[in-house]
Amino acid sequence: MSRILARFWDPTGERHGGLPTYPWKMAPPHLLTLRQLTAEGLRPGGQGVQAQVLWRSRRHGAPGVRAAYLYDVRFALPKRHPSPRQRAALAKANQARRTCPVCTRDVGYVLPRHLGTCLDCGQEAAA
Numbered sequence: 001m002s003r004i005l006a007r008f009w010d011p012t013g014e015r016h017g018g019l020p021t022y023p024w025k026m027a028p029p030h031l032l033t034l035r036q037l038t039a040e041g042l043r044p045g046g047q048g049v050q051a052q053v054l055w056r057s058r059r060h061g062a063p064g065v066r067a068a069y070l071y072d073v074r075f076a077l078p079k080r081h082p083s084p085r086q087r088a089a090l091a092k093a094n095q096a097r098r099t100c101p102v103c104t105r106d107v108g109y110v111l112p113r114h115l116g117t118c119l120d121c122g123q124e125a126a127a
């Protein structure tokens with residue numbers, strides 16, 4: 001193990017304020033980044049950061065240590081999707097915003113607020 005790896009290898013977090021720390025790509029498989037959780041259709045749930053991976057980076061000019069925070073997939077929860085009822089309510093609200101009160105048509109666009117009607121009815125009223 002190289003010096004860098006040894007420096008970042010701290011599974012108990014002893015040298016990193018109690019946060020378990022691993023070198024890049026050496027974290028146990030149940031620890032995922034937020035991006036990885038999202039790709040699995042998961043969110044962290046109530047858990048805080050469980051561990052971190054550290055690696056050296058030369059991006060942005062100066063070499064430095066970069067960190068990615070890890071969450072335990074065993075505490076993760078499925079991402080919230082709107083229920084069919086919520087979806088129906090949303091669709092109804094959007095339809096109401098597209099429906100002209102004068103000609104009662106769903107005109108397919110959100111009614112301009114300054115008219116309060118569809119463009120056709122607004123034009124007629126102005127004429």
Ligand SMILES: [Zn+2]
Binds near residue numbers: 102120121122
């Ligand atoms: Zn109209």
